[in-house]
Amino acid sequence: xxxxxxxxxxxxxxGKSIEAEYRVDYGFFGKVGEAKAFFEENxxxxxxxxxxxxxxxxxxxxxxxxxxxxxxxxxVGGKLLPLEFIKSRTKRHKRSVKRFxxxxxxRIVTITKRIYKRGKLVATTHDTLPYFASEDLLTLFxxxxxxxxxxxxxxxxKAVGGDRKSGAVDILIPKGQERSKIKRVLKAxxxxxxxxxxxxxxxSKRGVLYIVLDDTGIAKKAMLKDxxxxxxxxxxxxxxxxxx
Numbered sequence: 001x002x003x004x005x006x007x008x009x010x011x012x013x014x015g016k017s018i019e020a021e022y023r024v025d026y027g028f029f030g031k032v033g034e035a036k037a038f039f040e041e042n043x044x045x046x047x048x049x050x051x052x053x054x055x056x057x058x059x060x061x062x063x064x065x066x067x068x069x070x071x072x073x074x075x076v077g078g079k080l081l082p083l084e085f086i087k088s089r090t091k092r093h094k095r096s097v098k099r100f101x102x103x104x105x106x107r108i109v110t111i112t113k114r115i116y117k118r119g120k121l122v123a124t125t126h127d128t129l130p131y132f133a134s135e136d137l138l139t140l141f142x143x144x145x146x147x148x149x150x151x152x153x154x155x156x157x158k159a160v161g162g163d164r165k166s167g168a169v170d171i172l173i174p175k176g177q178e179r180s181k182i183k184r185v186l187k188a189x190x191x192x193x194x195x196x197x198x199x200x201x202x203x204s205k206r207g208v209l210y211i212v213l214d215d216t217g218i219a220k221k222a223m224l225k226d227x228x229x230x231x232x233x234x235x236x237x238x239x240x241x242x243x244x
Contacts, residue, residue, distance in 0.1 A: 071138040085136035137161035163198035
């Protein structure tokens with residue numbers, strides 16, 4: 001369910017609270033999961049929370065996986081700057097939590113990982129990322145919205161949650177025949193982007209994700225390409241709520 005996070009990231013409604021819900025399908029298996037996202041921002045701080053979980057037969061096979069991604073931080077000059085990024089994954093009776101903390105003065109990101117079994121803490125490790133980034137995957141998509149529609153070619157970014165060694169994340173704005181090809185597959189109107197996070201997700205070697213945005217900047221549909229034999233993973237927006 002790691003891909004669920006990327007289905008619920010892209011949004012550009014500032015100064016509002018947003019909730020969105022998604023359905024996740026996988027080839028002929030049909031619905032395998034669902035995801036929810038929440039975004040809130042004021043003049044000085046923000047909070048983003050996404051959660052994805054397996055459902056039905058996929059829940060049985062996966063051990064009831066639930067994944068949560070959370071980012072909290074400050075707003076400076078209209079840009080989201082994370083202070084803390086948290087990834088957690090629960091499967092059966094085991095839960096792992098990775099907490100990334102950003103130190104902008106020392107330009108380092110520290111990691112604390114904790115493992116719980118049946119609610120009891122059994123292991124704790126500490127580390128530092130081999131690179132520094134001023135964004136995580138959640139804030140990256142919010143921050144880049146203003147630059148997307150005038151962009152050409154491939155945009156190169158660095159974010160916690162991207163490439164494990166460098167944080168690299170690439171964004172491509174498809175044009176012409178390439179855009180038409182993607183549109184024929186997703187069958188949705190909107191603004192298309194291609195995201196490459198350089199991680200092997202569900203056997204998709206580079207984590208290539210096609211996303212189409214609606215006219216408010218919300219991700220309305222997304223597809224993870226190059227997945228194993230059963231077909232592509234598709235996430236589709238089923239509801240959204242915007243609060244002033």
